[in-house]
Amino acid sequence: MARPRPASCAEEEPDAAKVRLIRLRPYHPTYVIACFGEGGSKKGYTRVGMNRVVQAIQNNPDVEVEFVECYDDICQYCERRKPSPTGSVWGRHHTCPSAEDPVVVKEVTEANRQVLNLLGMQFGAIISLKELVPLMRERLPDIGKSGIKQIGGAGMQGRYEKGLKAIAAHVTR
Ligand code: SF4
Helix, strand or coil: CCECCCCCCCCCCCCCCCCCEEEECCCCHHHHHHHHHCCCCCCCCCHHHHHHHHHHHHHCCCCEEEECCCCCCCHHHCCCCEECCCCECCECCEECCCCCCHHHHHHHHHHHHHHHHHHCCCCCCEEEHHHHHHHHHHHCCCCCCCCCCCCCCHHHHHHHHHHHHHHHHHHHC
């Protein structure tokens, strides 16, 4: 089961070929799962980071996930993230339009809290993907009906279900 650890917010560059630990913000796993089912992301400002995370999972079904509050492994390659001498709510040296929009910050903060509550986890916890996937299936089967904003909504449900099946098969083979 999940083991607690202080949240790692160091801005390190992960090597996708050898990744043993993926750092994710709690509102991001639904997107990762949906993208995994499609073999990656073809467009959007999170494409590079998302594809690196999907590739890390493809290369290592035993990978672990750490839940972080700050910019994560997807944000790290986001086209919208920029260096900032004053930093932002999610990073000491970077900012992005979402971090500067109080409505988005509030919704993401709430989404993170709700997802962590659903999973029975906290920031800094580390869980293997093998354990996280069945937990997501059990506790967050329908992202639209969950009422949680910022995790993809009803429009992504089909891709999420397809991704759940694909990633569950991948981590249990
Ligand atoms: S817009 Fe900001 S919060 Fe969203 S993925 Fe990019 S860096 Fe992360």
